[in-house]
Amino acid sequence: MLSTQPEITIIGGGVVGLSVAMGLLSAGHRVHVLDGTDGDARASQGNFGLVWGQGKGWNFEPYARWTSDSLAAWPEFARTLTDLSGIDVALDQSGGFEFFTDADEMDEFAGMLAQQQGHLGNRFSHEILSGDEMRKHMPGIGPDVVGGSFSQLDGHVNPLRFLRALRRAVKTLGGRVTMNATVQAVRPVSGGGFDLKLATGNKTSAEKVVLCAGLGSAKLTADLGFTTAIRPQRGELLITEKLGVRLPFLSSTIRQVDEGGVQIGGTKADVGMDDRETLDVMASLASHAVAVYPALADVRVVRAWGALRVMSPDGYPVYAQSHHHPGAYLVTCHSGVTLAALHASVLADWINGTSTAPNLEAFDESRFTVSTAA
Amino acid sequence: MKVVSRFQPPPESGPKVQFVFEDEQITAPQGISLAAALLAHSGNATRRTSTGAQRTAYCMMGVCFECLVDVDGVPNTQSCMTVVRDGMVVKRQIGLRTIQGGDYV
Amino acid sequence: MSDVDLIIIGAGPAGMSAAATAARGGLKVLLLDEQGHPGGQIYRNVAKNGTSRSWLGKEYASGARLVEALDNPHISTQFGATVWRLDDGPTVVWSKSGTSQISTARHVLITSGAQERPVPFPGWTLPGVMPAGAAQILMKSAGMLPRDAVLAGSGPLLYLVAAQMIDAGCPPKAVVETQTPRMMLNALPHLPKALLGISTLFKGLGLIRKIKAAGVQRYSNASDFRAHPNEDGTLAFSFQAKGKETHLNCALLLSHQGVIPSTHMTRSAGIAHEWNEAQQAFQPVTDDWGTTDRTGLHVAGDSAGIGGADAAAAAGELAALNILQLCGCLNSDTRNQRAAKARAGLLRARSLRPFLDAAYAPTAETLAPVDETIVCRCEEITAGDVRQSMSEGATGQRQMKTSLRTGMGPCQGRMCDATVRAILCAPRNTATDSIAPPRARAPIKPVTLAELAALSKIQAGAD
Ligand SMILES: Cc1cc2nc3c(=O)[nH]c(=O)nc-3n(C[C@H](O)[C@H](O)[C@H](O)COP(=O)(O)OP(=O)(O)OC[C@H]3O[C@@H](n4cnc5c(N)ncnc54)[C@H](O)[C@@H]3O)c2cc1C
Numbered sequence: 001m002l003s004t005q006p007e008i009t010i011i012g013g014g015v016v017g018l019s020v021a022m023g024l025l026s027a028g029h030r031v032h033v034l035d036g037t038d039g040d041a042r043a044s045q046g047n048f049g050l051v052w053g054q055g056k057g058w059n060f061e062p063y064a065r066w067t068s069d070s071l072a073a074w075p076e077f078a079r080t081l082t083d084l085s086g087i088d089v090a091l092d093q094s095g096g097f098e099f100f101t102d103a104d105e106m107d108e109f110a111g112m113l114a115q116q117q118g119h120l121g122n123r124f125s126h127e128i129l130s131g132d133e134m135r136k137h138m139p140g141i142g143p144d145v146v147g148g149s150f151s152q153l154d155g156h157v158n159p160l161r162f163l164r165a166l167r168r169a170v171k172t173l174g175g176r177v178t179m180n181a182t183v184q185a186v187r188p189v190s191g192g193g194f195d196l197k198l199a200t201g202n203k204t205s206a207e208k209v210v211l212c213a214g215l216g217s218a219k220l221t222a223d224l225g226f227t228t229a230i231r232p233q234r235g236e237l238l239i240t241e242k243l244g245v246r247l248p249f250l251s252s253t254i255r256q257v258d259e260g261g262v263q264i265g266g267t268k269a270d271v272g273m274d275d276r277e278t279l280d281v282m283a284s285l286a287s288h289a290v291a292v293y294p295a296l297a298d299v300r301v302v303r304a305w306g307a308l309r310v311m312s313p314d315g316y317p318v319y320a321q322s323h324h325h326p327g328a329y330l331v332t333c334h335s336g337v338t339l340a341a342l343h344a345s346v347l348a349d350w351i352n353g354t355s356t357a358p359n360l361e362a363f364d365e366s367r368f369t370v371s372t373a374a
Numbered sequence: 375m376k377v378v379s380r381f382q383p384p385p386e387s388g389p390k391v392q393f394v395f396e397d398e399q400i401t402a403p404q405g406i407s408l409a410a411a412l413l414a415h416s417g418n419a420t421r422r423t424s425t426g427a428q429r430t431a432y433c434m435m436g437v438c439f440e441c442l443v444d445v446d447g448v449p450n451t452q453s454c455m456t457v458v459r460d461g462m463v464v465k466r467q468i469g470l471r472t473i474q475g476g477d478y479v
Numbered sequence: 480m481s482d483v484d485l486i487i488i489g490a491g492p493a494g495m496s497a498a499a500t501a502a503r504g505g506l507k508v509l510l511l512d513e514q515g516h517p518g519g520q521i522y523r524n525v526a527k528n529g530t531s532r533s534w535l536g537k538e539y540a541s542g543a544r545l546v547e548a549l550d551n552p553h554i555s556t557q558f559g560a561t562v563w564r565l566d567d568g569p570t571v572v573w574s575k576s577g578t579s580q581i582s583t584a585r586h587v588l589i590t591s592g593a594q595e596r597p598v599p600f601p602g603w604t605l606p607g608v609m610p611a612g613a614a615q616i617l618m619k620s621a622g623m624l625p626r627d628a629v630l631a632g633s634g635p636l637l638y639l640v641a642a643q644m645i646d647a648g649c650p651p652k653a654v655v656e657t658q659t660p661r662m663m664l665n666a667l668p669h670l671p672k673a674l675l676g677i678s679t680l681f682k683g684l685g686l687i688r689k690i691k692a693a694g695v696q697r698y699s700n701a702s703d704f705r706a707h708p709n710e711d712g713t714l715a716f717s718f719q720a721k722g723k724e725t726h727l728n729c730a731l732l733l734s735h736q737g738v739i740p741s742t743h744m745t746r747s748a749g750i751a752h753e754w755n756e757a758q759q760a761f762q763p764v765t766d767d768w769g770t771t772d773r774t775g776l777h778v779a780g781d782s783a784g785i786g787g788a789d790a791a792a793a794a795g796e797l798a799a800l801n802i803l804q805l806c807g808c809l810n811s812d813t814r815n816q817r818a819a820k821a822r823a824g825l826l827r828a829r830s831l832r833p834f835l836d837a838a839y840a841p842t843a844e845t846l847a848p849v850d851e852t853i854v855c856r857c858e859e860i861t862a863g864d865v866r867q868s869m870s871e872g873a874t875g876q877r878q879m880k881t882s883l884r885t886g887m888g889p890c891q892g893r894m895c896d897a898t899v900r901a902i903l904c905a906p907r908n909t910a911t912d913s914i915a916p917p918r919a920r921a922p923i924k925p926v927t928l929a930e931l932a933a934l935s936k937i938q939a940g941a942d
């Protein structure tokens with residue numbers, strides 16, 4: 001496809017970078033994705049695969065809306081992705097639970113959901129259920145569960161197939177993806193454009209760059225005049241042997257992958273770039289799973305791992321254009337799976353500055369400087 | 375169809391145990407692994423993968439997980455790491471395991 | 480306070496000799512092994528079999544001495560105990576009969592040995608195809624003799640199993656060797672050094688003579704292995720030898736291409752590993768005494784690099800002497816003096832290795848098999864799938880794993896890591912150490928959620 005649009009270089013080939021690439025390619029751009037090495041911290045290879053709204057943005061309305069828009073856009077996005085990649089990402093948006101074994105925690109969460117409901121009105125719906133109500137619908141739920149919440153918009157995908165599907169889709173759309181192309185430094189060129197220095201020693205230049213390198217972005221933000229501090233937050237997960245039966249629920253901490261294994265997760269720790277799995281957390285994740293669904297007791301864990309979330313100072317996404325260096329964009333977020341449907345569509349309008357572009361001012365990095373000044 | 379064992383029968387002497395494999399009573403020398411007892415019994419597969427492929431014990435040292443069978447109701451048990459016991463009830467592991475109260479929609 | 484001075488993981492020659500040396504030197508030792516009896520793979524069931532299965536040979540029976548030495552009040556043993564996690568401390572988490580325990584020690588010595596190199600070819604997942612070492616385990620542990628078997632592949636163990644089968648009265652139907660004349664040429668320069676291990680070399684030649692004398696059909700320079708099932712459950716094995724396709728029917732096809740260190744434990748513990756080009760395998764980086772870059776963690780025997788039983792026993796002794804010195808039971812002069820004999824033994828035992836590694840190198844088709852071959856047995860992924868994923872951009876084992884699920888099944892990559900790596904390296908044909916070893920994570924053997932959950936209760940109670 002011949003295109004008159006300038007080529008855009010995307011730094012980072014995780015789910016965020018590839019989703020953005022897909023959107024830009026669909027909008028007619030030429031796109032080159034530069035991705036790092038096998039050993040990089042890659043949230044896209046270690047995540048939980050949720051397409052999830054419950055609780056998101058309860059105290060930040062723009063995020064609540066943005067997430068809700070993405071949930072609505074996912075079915076169409078999943079279809080497009082399958083068409084382009086030949087891979088079914090196993091999207092299942094039939095609703096999700098949060099389980100609680102502590103009544104106070106549950107009350108607190110119910111309060112958050114009420115606020116989220118306030119932001120979203122009829123675009124969101126949720127129920128708060130007692131433990132007994134849950135056990136009535138799902139007899140296998142354990143006696144220690146005091147209750148929980150349900151939202152029918154929540155769902156999940158197979159996160160690993162999702163990543164592979166994105167990579168294939170980008171290629172189908174004519175995008176270039178170069179692996180082992182860690183960008184070491186970016187230098188804005190006077191008069192426009194950028195020079196990129198790769199760790200391999202090679203150099204390349206770009207008219208526009210979108211920085212989507214997850215935790216790797218932290219080293220490059222300053223080069224492009226961005227100020228957002230990006231930090232890792234470790235999450236630990238377990239995965240079990242595959243089961244030939246389906247669990248009767250999906251929750252944000254226990255979910256069954258379409259292939260059959262049960263994934264258990266949801267922990268948070270600020271431990272820098274350490275992505276090791278720890279015994280304490282493994283044991284508490286296992287306890288949680290057995291408390292929620294006792295029939296899982298004799299199911300074997302085949303692997304545990306830690307993965308690092310990509311976090312901005314307030315945990316919400318950052319969509320920013322460089323004021324100093326026009327043509328440079330920063331896109332970073334946690335929940336890159338959930339938000340992928342928008343990253344692969346309307347975010348391209350925002351980068352193009354078209355009139356239909358969503359208003360993403362609330363996600364600009366200026367919010368960090370404003371809040372520290374305040 | 376029963377495939378003849380790929381091994382010569384184990385020595386006759388010594389103490390024996392009896393166990394059940396798929397409704398058949400099997401006698402095996404005491405102290406050997408369940409995988410060995412099953413290999414001595416027949417040359418057939420002892421499990422099927424989720425795609426239906428036939429497999430049986432391979433490495434005999436706990437590495438490959440091909441020897442998985444159901445032992446006394448415990449699915450996916452490594453038979454090469456399990457000593458055969460009197461009265462064991464053993465079944466082939468057919469496809470993926472289930473859990474108690476399984477068969478959900 | 481630690482539970483014991485030294486935890487040794489693995490009761491093969493390295494672990495047994497280390498345990499005895501450490502205990503004699505005054506250390507309190509806990510020896511753990513997943514198997515039901517001491518002996519490791521080589522001396523499996525040796526205490527029980529004694530000399531009753533004489534066809535296993537004198538070498539095998541000699542293992543009994545190592546087992547006897549475990550009878551020491553300073554040594555406690557746990558068999559059927561599977562270690563599934565190591566932590567700094569050092570701390571060892573192990574499972575026995577469905578319950579996990581946490582043991583601490585001042586030092587941990589990993590002597591978890593080796594596994595057979597996976598030998599993938601079309602049909603290697605069929606019932607009836609087994610590693611030669613597995614058949615040997617059945618001979619040692621159950622007295623079960625292979626029937627109507629073909630031995631195929633390369634390496635000293637292939638000849639040893641053939642000789643044991645001959646002595647036991649069930650000679651193999653054929654020995655199909657993949658060794659090429661070129662490999663022997665590559666090995667020749669190592670011969671002078673190998674003379675130090677001349678007795679082992681002679682034993683090896685003796686085995687080959689025995690196979691010849693028994694009139695066993697031998698094929699050399701064989702390639703293109705394929706197995707198909709026959710109607711009656713036997714196997715149709717085909718291969719190329721001397722430029723023509725050969726077919727053999729057999730009940731058992733016993734393959735072998737050497738052994739590689741078991742590194743799940745050392746990798747999951749975060750110990751640095753290096754690529755051993757001659758042995759085509761990763762091994763932990765250790766010094767002369769088996770010390771690693773992780774405080775308190777030591778490795779000896781085949782899990783530190785393949786050297787065989789005699790080398791393992793010597794290395795175990797050296798590691799134990801060093802740990803005795805680190806614990807203040809020996810000064811370094813005494814350690815060095817007492818180490819002299821084991822060091823000489825190690826040197827002798829290892830002298831033959833470079834020759835053997837070159838002469839019996841794994842073939843290219845074993846390392847990187849043809850497309851239709853299943854590579855990951857657990858997830859049923861073929862070599863073709865791996866190559867396809869490479870063409871989509873996967874450049875390392877982690878990307879391969881996440882894009883295809885290779886190594887995500889219960890064996891955790893033990894049967895496919897080596898193959899995936901070789902396929903990744905093949906087209907570039909460059910320094911193979913540019914591809915990092917795959918990450919190993921706890922639990923390195925599956926444990927149930929209930930067993931894991933029980934640990935959280937123990938810990939909460941201990942707070
Ligand atoms: C434990 C855990 C659970 C999660 N669960 C969910 C969930 O259920 N639902 C959900 O929506 N989200 C979830 N997430 C978040 C989601 O995984 C991330 O939002 C998403 O993967 C981030 O994608 P990314 O592309 O920004 O970063 P990454 O996936 O880390 O990708 C960054 C890429 O950039 C490359 N790179 C880095 N530096 C450079 C450089 N200098 N030059 C070139 N390339 C470079 C790297 O090689 C890598 O490929 C979870 C995350 C974690 C850690």
Ligand code: FES
Nearest residue numbers: 434438439441454
């Ligand atoms: S036969 Fe390989 S694990 Fe049991």
